[in-house]
Amino acid sequence: MSELAFLSASEISRAxxxxxxxxxxxxxxxxxxxxxxxxxxxxxxRIDGDAALDAARVAEREITAGRIRGPLHGVxxxxxxxxxxxxxxxxxxxxxxxxxxxxxDAVVTAKLRQAGAVILGKLSTHEFAIGGPSHDLPWPAxxxxxxxxxxxxxxxxxxxxxxxxxxxxxxxxxDTGGSVRNPASACGIVGLKPTYGLVSRRGVFPLSFTxxxxxxxTRNVADNALLLDCIAGHDPEDPGSAASQARHFxxxxxxxxxxxxxxFIRHFHETDMPAHPEVTAxxxxxxxxxxxxxxxxxxxxxxxxAEFSAVNRVILTSEAWAIHAKWLREQPENYGELARQRLMxxxxxxxxxYINAQRRRLTMIxxxxxxxxxxxxxMCASSMDPASNIHDAVETARTYPRQARTPFNVxxxxxxxxxxxxxxxxxxxxxxxxxxxxxxxTVLRVAAAFEQVTVxxxxxxxxx
Amino acid sequence: xxxxxxxxxxxxxxxxxxFGKFPDDVRVAVEQALRTAGAIPVPENPTAEPWPPMRxxxxx
Numbered sequence: 001m002s003e004l005a006f007l008s009a010s011e012i013s014r015a016x017x018x019x020x021x022x023x024x025x026x027x028x029x030x031x032x033x034x035x036x037x038x039x040x041x042x043x044x045x046r047i048d049g050d051a052a053l054d055a056a057r058v059a060e061r062e063i064t065a066g067r068i069r070g071p072l073h074g075v076x077x078x079x080x081x082x083x084x085x086x087x088x089x090x091x092x093x094x095x096x097x098x099x100x101x102x103x104x105d106a107v108v109t110a111k112l113r114q115a116g117a118v119i120l121g122k123l124s125t126h127e128f129a130i131g132g133p134s135h136d137l138p139w140p141a142x143x144x145x146x147x148x149x150x151x152x153x154x155x156x157x158x159x160x161x162x163x164x165x166x167x168x169x170x171x172x173x174x175d176t177g178g179s180v181r182n183p184a185s186a187c188g189i190v191g192l193k194p195t196y197g198l199v200s201r202r203g204v205f206p207l208s209f210t211x212x213x214x215x216x217x218t219r220n221v222a223d224n225a226l227l228l229d230c231i232a233g234h235d236p237e238d239p240g241s242a243a244s245q246a247r248h249f250x251x252x253x254x255x256x257x258x259x260x261x262x263x264f265i266r267h268f269h270e271t272d273m274p275a276h277p278e279v280t281a282x283x284x285x286x287x288x289x290x291x292x293x294x295x296x297x298x299x300x301x302x303x304x305x306a307e308f309s310a311v312n313r314v315i316l317t318s319e320a321w322a323i324h325a326k327w328l329r330e331q332p333e334n335y336g337e338l339a340r341q342r343l344m345x346x347x348x349x350x351x352x353x354y355i356n357a358q359r360r361r362l363t364m365i366x367x368x369x370x371x372x373x374x375x376x377x378x379m380c381a382s383s384m385d386p387a388s389n390i391h392d393a394v395e396t397a398r399t400y401p402r403q404a405r406t407p408f409n410v411x412x413x414x415x416x417x418x419x420x421x422x423x424x425x426x427x428x429x430x431x432x433x434x435x436x437x438x439x440x441x442t443v444l445r446v447a448a449a450f451e452q453v454t455v456x457x458x459x460x461x462x463x464x
Numbered sequence: 465x466x467x468x469x470x471x472x473x474x475x476x477x478x479x480x481x482x483f484g485k486f487p488d489d490v491r492v493a494v495e496q497a498l499r500t501a502g503a504i505p506v507p508e509n510p511t512a513e514p515w516p517p518m519r520x521x522x523x524x
C-alpha cells in the first residue's frame with residue numbers, strides 16, 4: 001500500500017496506460033489510507049469517497065477504451081476547502097459557511113474534471129485561509145506527517161499534510177501571504193504560487209483580491225508542472241486574470257542550470273529576519289549544489305522583509321475586511337478567535353493607508369523586476385524556522401510570520417517553495433525560487449535541477 | 465489608547481455588537497491596525513500611481 005501511496009502523477013499515468021494499475025484500484029487504496037490516517041493527520045474536512053470512486057470508474061472505462069484525456073486522467077487530487085465543487089459544501093473551515101453548498105464548480109475544479117482527475121474531497125485550511133491552526137472550529141487542525149505534534153504550515157494545511165502523508169499525489173492550495181509555500185516548506189513538498197493572474201480564482205472563496213493566487217501542490221516538480229498545465233489559462237470572467245498564453249510549464253524540465261544567473265536574496269534570512277541556523281545551513285547547501293551544477297549565483301538586495309510585510313498586511317487586512325465586515329458585525333461568534341482577530345484590523349485602517357500601500361507596491365514590483373533583469377531567477381529562504389509544535393500557541397505565533405513569502409504576493413512574481421533537507425529533529429527545511437512574470441517554467445526548471453541531484457524528496461514520513 | 469476614541473472607532477466600524485461579545489478580540493484588532501499605521505511610507509511624489517495599473521482588460 002505504501003508503494004502506491006507515494007507514486008507520482010507521472011508514474012500513475014504511465015501505470016494506467018500500461019494497464020499495470022487501474023484508477024479504481026488506486027482510488028480504493030488511497031481511500032483506505034485516508035481512512036487509516038485521517039484520525040492522525042486531519043487533512044480532510046470532507047472525504048467524498050463515493051463520488052471519487054464513480055469518477056475513477058468512468059476514467060477506467062475511458063482509459064481501457066483507449067480514450068486517454070491526458071496525464072491527469074484517473075489521477076486522484078484533493079482540493080483546499082475554499083474551492084467550489086458543485087454539490088459539496090465550501091466551508092473555508094468555518095462555522096460561518098458550514099451549510100454553504102456550492103452551486104457550481106470553480107474554474108479550476110471544472111478544468112480538473114475535464115482532464116479526468118479524481119476529486120477525493122475537501123481539505124483542511126486555516127479558517128478563511130487566515131485563522132492559523134485553531135482549536136475552536138468545527139473540524140480539527142491538520143497535522144504534520146513528519147511529526148503529528150507539529151504544524152503542517154498553512155493556510156493550505158490539509159494539502160501539505162495529505163501530500164507528505166501519501167494520501168494523494170496532487171492538491172490545490174491558495175496563497176495570499178504564502179499559504180501554498182508555507183505548507184510546502186513545513187511538509188517538504190513542492191508548492192508553486194504561479195504568476196498573479198495565471199490561474200483563475202473564480203469559484204474560490206477570496207481572502208484578498210489583489211493578493212490571492214491558486215497554486216499547484218505536489219510531491220515532485222514534474223507533477224507540479226503537469227498540474228499547472230491543467231489549471232492555468234485566461235478567464236474573461238475573473239477580473240484579475242491575465243491575458244497570457246503561457247503554457248507547457250514542464251518544457252524546461254531536464255534542462256540544466258548551467259550558465260543560469262541566480263540572484264540570492266541573502267539579507268532576508270541573514271539580517272532582516274535571522275533564520276534558524278539549520279535553515280541557514282540548508283540554504284548554503286542549495287547555493288553550493290546549484291553552483292556545482294553550473295549556475296552563476298550572485299547577491300541581490302531588495303526592500304526589507306519588514307517593508308514587504310507591512311504592505312502585504314495593510315492590503316490584505318483592508319480587502320479581507322471588505323469581504324467579512326457584514327458577518328463580523330452580525331455573527332462574530334461563528335468565527336474562531338484567531339480569524340476574528342486577524343480579519344478585523346482592516347476596519348481600522350484608513351483608506352489613504354491602503355492606497356499608499358498600493359503605491360509602495362508598485363515601487364516594490366519595480367525593484368524585483370530590476371533584479372530579474374540582471375538575474376534569470378532569484379532564490380531566498382521560505383520559512384525561517386522548522387515547523388513549530390502545534391500545541392505551543394506562543395511558539396506558533398512567534399514563528400508563523402517569520403517567512404520570506406509575502407514579498408512575492410505583493411509583487412505577483414511566480415514563487416516556488418520546496419524541501420531542501422531536514423532539521424536535526426527530522427522536520428523539513430526549505431528553499432524558495434522566484435522568476436519573471438509568466439516564466440513559471442523557468443522557476444520549475446531550477447527546482448527540478450535541484451531535485452534531480454538531491455535526495456530529500458525521496459524520504460518518507462514515519463507513518464503507519 | 466484613549467477609551468472614548470477607542471469606543472468611537474468601534475462604533476464607526478459598526479462593531480459594537482462584536483465588541484460586546486468579544487471585547488478582547490476587538491482590542492487586539494485595533495492594536496494591530498495601530499501598529500500598522502505609519503509603517504507604509506508616503507511617496508514623495510503626491511501623484512504617484514497605485515498598483516494595479518488602471519488598464520482595462522490587459523492584466524499583467
